Amino acid sequence: MSSIGSxxxxxxxxxxxxxxxxxxxxxxxxxxxxxxxxxxxxxDGVVLAVEKFIQSKLHETEVQSMxxxxxxxxxxxxxxxGLLTDCLxxxxxxxxxxxxxxxxxxxxxxxxxxxxxxxxxxHAHTLYSAVRPFGVNIxxxxxxADVGPQIYMVEPSGVVYGYSGVAAGKAKQTAHTEIExxxxxxxxxxxxxxxxxxxxxxxxxxxxxxxxxxxxxxVREGMGYxxxxxxxxxxxxxxxxxxxxxxxxxxx
Amino acid sequence: xxxxxxxxxxxxxxxxxxxxxxxxxxxxxxxxxxHVSRVHKxxxxxxxxxxxDLADGDCLLNELQNMVIDDSVLDDGTELxxxxxxxxxxxxxxxxxxxxxxxxxxxxxxxxxxxxxxPFMGCVNLLGYSWEESIIATGMxxxxxxxxxxxxxxxxxxxxxxxxxxxxxxxxxMACLYxxxxxxxxxxxxxxxxxxxxxxxxxxxxxxxxxxxxxxxxGRNS
Numbered sequence: 001m002s003s004i005g006s007x008x009x010x011x012x013x014x015x016x017x018x019x020x021x022x023x024x025x026x027x028x029x030x031x032x033x034x035x036x037x038x039x040x041x042x043x044d045g046v047v048l049a050v051e052k053f054i055q056s057k058l059h060e061t062e063v064q065s066m067x068x069x070x071x072x073x074x075x076x077x078x079x080x081x082g083l084l085t086d087c088l089x090x091x092x093x094x095x096x097x098x099x100x101x102x103x104x105x106x107x108x109x110x111x112x113x114x115x116x117x118x119x120x121x122x123h124a125h126t127l128y129s130a131v132r133p134f135g136v137n138i139x140x141x142x143x144x145a146d147v148g149p150q151i152y153m154v155e156p157s158g159v160v161y162g163y164s165g166v167a168a169g170k171a172k173q174t175a176h177t178e179i180e181x182x183x184x185x186x187x188x189x190x191x192x193x194x195x196x197x198x199x200x201x202x203x204x205x206x207x208x209x210x211x212x213x214x215x216x217x218x219v220r221e222g223m224g225y226x227x228x229x230x231x232x233x234x235x236x237x238x239x240x241x242x243x244x245x246x247x248x249x250x251x252x
Numbered sequence: 253x254x255x256x257x258x259x260x261x262x263x264x265x266x267x268x269x270x271x272x273x274x275x276x277x278x279x280x281x282x283x284x285x286x287h288v289s290r291v292h293k294x295x296x297x298x299x300x301x302x303x304x305d306l307a308d309g310d311c312l313l314n315e316l317q318n319m320v321i322d323d324s325v326l327d328d329g330t331e332l333x334x335x336x337x338x339x340x341x342x343x344x345x346x347x348x349x350x351x352x353x354x355x356x357x358x359x360x361x362x363x364x365x366x367x368x369x370x371p372f373m374g375c376v377n378l379l380g381y382s383w384e385e386s387i388i389a390t391g392m393x394x395x396x397x398x399x400x401x402x403x404x405x406x407x408x409x410x411x412x413x414x415x416x417x418x419x420x421x422x423x424x425x426m427a428c429l430y431x432x433x434x435x436x437x438x439x440x441x442x443x444x445x446x447x448x449x450x451x452x453x454x455x456x457x458x459x460x461x462x463x464x465x466x467x468x469x470x471g472r473n474s
Contacts, residue, residue, distance in 0.1 A: 074321060
């Protein structure tokens with residue numbers, strides 16, 4: 001599956017003979033090494049969940065440092081997987097574009113427009129040898145007035161798709177399998193918060209991965225973007241842990 | 253000649269601040285726009301009101317609103333304090349005055365300082381000159397409202413107004429402005445700022461009884 005670049009992988013401005021841009025593929029590898037992120041589109045909003053690895057026991061967990069959930073604009077949230085510092089650049093770009101759109105057009109940027117702008121920016125970094133691609137998958141979520149909740153994800157190659165549910169990072173295959181089992185469009189966010197927590201717990205590999213902290217936020221109709229409140233988060237987390245323990249004991 | 257707004261009146265009371273301004277945008281002597289909002293909530297701690305050129309005032313208001321959004325996306329509870337808004341406005345207005353290209357406004361910044369647990373009110377004008385006071389009136393309010401407000405304040409001998417007293421002072425000031433200011437207007441909005449947050453009222457009406465002048469109208473009571 002992974003071919004050796006041998007000479008065609010030194011810059012993003014070169015194709016390989018079999019039609020790949022290796023630098024972009026390597027950027028995607030960076031995303032695959034990061035903790036899993038999940039986005040679920042429910043009936044009244046979108047839930048974003050992140051498996052945030054705790055890099056050191058000395059880190060203060062109460063203070064939100066190196067969070068992977070971001071507030072882009074009123075009612076627009078984002079979660080990121082990949083190189084965190086690359087992510088921060090993209091988030092800043094998204095915030096600037098959203099603010100600019102609001103300044104010029106007087107209304108909040110439609111999510112599709114913002115996603116496409118971010119995608120164009122990411123794509124631009126795959127065209128030149130002077131810059132390297134972003135090692136980031138960024139998920140953008142909002143509730144649009146006319147079409148309802150929306151999720152878009154931008155990948156390091158610069159492609160962007162709309163989703164009803166999506167995951168990125170280490171255990172994205174596992175997560176996708178779990179997401180496909182859910183009846184997303186009929187489920188309210190109150191319920192999806194628990195499911196998202198459960199999926200993150202399922203994805204987490206106790207043996208191979210570091211300890212993690214569950215981070216969640218949501219965008220809901222009429223309520224804008226918010227980090228999930230502490231007590232709701234704790235309940236979802238325990239639900240997730242318990243569901244995982246039940247499945248484990250079932251398989252014994 | 254540009255569209256401009258009339259007086260803004262502000263009164264501090266023991267627990268907070270009240271700000272009022274009428275809803276007309278004048279074009280010289282023409283009451284051109286009748287539903288203009290000249291008092292605005294900025295965030296949970298601060299409100300501003302402005303008189304003078306409405307385009308300039310809206311421009312600065314827009315900037316302030318963008319700054320509030322910039323704060324809110326950081327998700328850490330940071331908010332512009334009343335003094336921060338006051339300082340920012342002063343600096344911007346003073347800077348433009350120095351370039352001989354002023355924002356032609358007088359702003360009142362009303363807020364509740366959560367750290368000091370006290371109401372705050374300040375005024376900045378087109379020169380970039382600013383001052384803090386517990387009673388402020390801009391434009392024509394300087395002549396029609398301020399003397400009355402001062403007399404009420406002096407009668408209290410240093411004790412701050414209660415909410416009801418502040419409301420009365422404000423209502424009477426707005427009524428006086430409608431009655432005496434040729435470019436006045438009976439409809440106005442009030443913003444209340446206190447420890448619980450900022451609340452903007454619906455449009456209120458000045459009730460002025462022109463009793464004295466009625467006698468001069470021929471045919472009345474005949």
